[in-house]
Amino acid sequence: MATSSTKRSLTRFYWAWGILTVVGVVLSIWLPHRYVPRMMSNDGNLSLTTMILFSVLAAPVASGVYAAALHIMHADRYRGEGVPPAAEPIRENTKLLVTWLTVSAVLTVFVLVWGLGALAAENSTSGNPLVVDVTGQQWVWTFAYPGTHVVSNELYVPDNREVEFRVTSLDVTHGFWVVNFGVQVDANPGVITTIHTTPDKLGTIEVRCEQFCGLNHAFMDAIGHVVTPSQFSAWLSSQPQGA
């Protein structure tokens, strides 16, 4: 049943695919760099890398579908009057189906392997973390440093040392999120949840609540600082030794 349509040119389709892929890759790299806040920990860097990697991988796939859709709109659109005549019936295309399944399976496996690897990296610990007790309550964060009596509403951590946040809540569930570290975990009443990360850049960090927690949820922020180890000890000893 070879008709004239089998010989139609796919040049435009490939061009569209190529151009859209290039645009996609450029956006995949530019948008995260332009919009994601400065990442200041190993986990934060990993998030950013993963985001860019996944976007770059998705670009040709998404572009392929878009190019096909555009090509259909251009080449397969019926331009006559009234009801279009029936097209050549193609019910199956085993080669295409197998290719499609293979490509999506390979991509999925890659994404999985990458993700599980990253997860393992994130879960590994140095064994000697600085512990910070984080307590959420409507609508403030407090940070306590076990072994000292320091209690603060600003978070101070030294760089290049693993920090373990032990997080809990006094009332409802909050979401403890250190934006620049790329880590978050819920603060639940009656339970302690932990996350850890290693800061690798000096500077100011932001803590936000990412779990809806009532009236002033939008304002449940805290400021933090990554400082050098010596600045950190100086800060600890300068603090009033609260209860």
Next chain:
Amino acid sequence: MTTTLEHTATSAEPRGGGLARHQNFGTAIVAGVILAWVGWFVARHLFWSGSDNWSDQVATMTATGWMIGFWIGIGAFNAPFRWLVGNDNSRDEDLYYAGYKQGRARYWKYTTDHKVVGVQYIILTMSLLAVGGILAMAIRTELIVPGTHFVNQQVYNSFIAIHGMVMILALIVAVAGPWGNFVMPIMVGARDMAFPRLNALSLWTLVSAAFLLVTVLAVGGLPVGWVVLGTISDQAGVGMDFFAMTIVVFTVSTTVASINLITTVITMRTKGMTLDRLPIFVWGTMITAVLALYAFPFFFVAELNQILDRTVSTSFYVASGGGTSWLQANLFWLMGHPEVYVILIPAVAALFEISSVMARKPLFSYKTAIGAMVALSGLSALVWAHHMFTSGWAPTLGGPFMVTTEVISIPTGIFFLVLVGTLWRGNVWMRLPTLWMFGFIFNFIVGGVTGIYLSDIPLDEQLHGTMFVTAHFHYIFVGSVLFGAIAALAFWFPKVTGRFLDERLGRYSFWLVFIGVQLTFGAMFLSGLKGMPRRDASYSLAFEHTNFISTIGAYIIMAGMLILLGAIITSWRKGEPSGPNPWHANSLEWQVPTPVPLENFLEDPVITQDPYHYGEELVRP
């Protein structure tokens, strides 16, 4: 051919009906309000007012009174009562219940005709979308600039929860409700649903629940987010009691509807309608119904527990009593993820149907498409904890749930293959349904790809709880499901009304909504990347520009939807006549006259091939 029609038997008004002659939407509202008041009055005197739970007990009794009153008033209890006393409906009474010779009035009654129920679902869906849409506009208006200006925080916090739940209800029924009821039985060659009275029951229980949900706004709201997490909802007022009651009734409604849909497909198919000749939309609605049957009982139990916590002081979700809101989160998401596919699959299946008709080409990879929908449903039962990756619950299970979640991208990819494969090299008829279908393809790619980011735990630990998530699922729900639902509406509108949906207005609407979606949710992705948490009533200056764009985009969506509403109203009344089969399609719903007669078929049809035989030899019986 056992069911032959006996036209001659009743040409006059049916004599039956009894009590049902006096029952309609109006009496339902009146009876509901009266019994709600009775429940309120009794509860205030029955329960000890010194208790912490008193207001919740009163609210729960009030809501129960409303529900029972509404059901009595609409006539839902007539049939069970008559079954109990062994006094079953006569044929005339069944005819009366089916809406025989009742004109427009039957749309406001407990009518059993599946086509009436379908139209009632159209109206219900549009009403819910209107309520949810108004709330969305209020939310976006508040977020147009930093700071709180237009609605105060408490009201804003309620709006986000009610907007969420109303829209979820609307989208769950948006395709499966109207078209699963109106066209699906005709597609399989049935004269009605398997259980016509249960069909009316599922519709009217949902209406009673929808009213209660909107009432939440009037009784102190629901400032807890739509997932009503155990701990925060413990602080909510009586709005939470109404919400929990809404969900309990809603899950019953869905269960009843699902049983009806599945039974219809299994037992009511006409001669020759074998499973491999079923229209793909029928497969889609049936798979959806099976999934709903599995998923919604979890929501039912989740909210029953919450009602007990609030009214009798149990400790299911109360940390001080040894309970945990992680239990609520588990039960909620055991329902919550399957529910996403309960919403998505009917829209996708409808688009499959439309793609074949509009491309004048058989559906590409019919069996693979069914397999993909089955796989998606099966997997969706195993992925719920991906909503709890950052909750701290069972960190060791993160890996396994990441695996099940990401495997989902394979069946999802098949959807694109089927759609694009069907359209490819077809003679694509660029009518309104086709246009919205292309919109779906575009948006669903965006929603799908961003879903992969969120399934990756290390990345989710940055993006979870942010506007990125909100943007992602709005690309799915608005950009994909709503586009699919509108395509389905444009496609089957002629069958319901005998008229085309206005092509010109429909196109204006499409372009506005399409551009609006890209602006609103495209910019929302950027807000999320920048680190803006979701559900925030206000935000810092860093998020200023992207939020402004989102709000402008939302207004554009609103304009598009209003134009669509105008198109629906004007076309329904005086649109271009379409005839019974305007798309020259092959499936059964297009072979019956428009308007469709009460029992659909004069003679039971016999099927010899599937409805996708464009360009192929006709099989003669």
Next chain:
Amino acid sequence: MSIADIEPQSEMHGGTEGHHEDPVKVDGRQRVGIWLFIGADVVTVAAILFTYLYLRGVDTAGHWMEMEGYKGNLHTYAFWENQYLNGTLANPKAIYVGTLSAGLQWLTAGLTVVSAAVLWFGEKGLRATKNAKAFSPVAVVAMLLTLAGVVVSAIQLRDIPQIFVAVNDSITMSYTTYDSAMMAIVGSTLGHLVLLAFLGLGLAIRSARGAISGEKWYQVRLVRYFWVWVAISSVVTTLITTSINTVH
């Protein structure tokens, strides 16, 4: 032509009792319906048991059956309320009142199983003898057995021990997580039994009035399917709650 012009021209077929439809078809359809309904109910019961087992799993310290160590104090809630109001009770306090009688569940389960057996026996008789009038009293017996189960469950619910909590100016009551989960389970059993009683009463009246006859007995079988499932679920539930209850 608008929607209002659509005048149904033909008739519809029957509902529950088909008037001109093949009863075999109606039966087959309703059988599929009831199996699906049972399927949904299985998930519901599973979700309730999930709740029970989850709460038991969470409270590894064994506190799920007692709160703050105040266990086994058999005074009533009213007693402690009086103490509090008299000022003889110091603040804050949490007092555990009474203990739950989980064993009563076996009585309910037994009644349900027997009622299911009675109904099944009656159905067999109906199919063999085609005597609907004789079936009616059997349905009444089955219904009464479920009503007895309702009473037992209600007693069990009433006796679920409360915790009396007095904190500063407010007194409230509460339940341990074990008692909470038991309340859901017993409540679910009670709800199912009420439904069975309704169905049993309907079968009794219908067979007495001739709506169920020697020929039209299939409704009895439909009800029996559900009845047997409820019996099974009550046994399974009771097995779980009586064998997996404390934390070791």
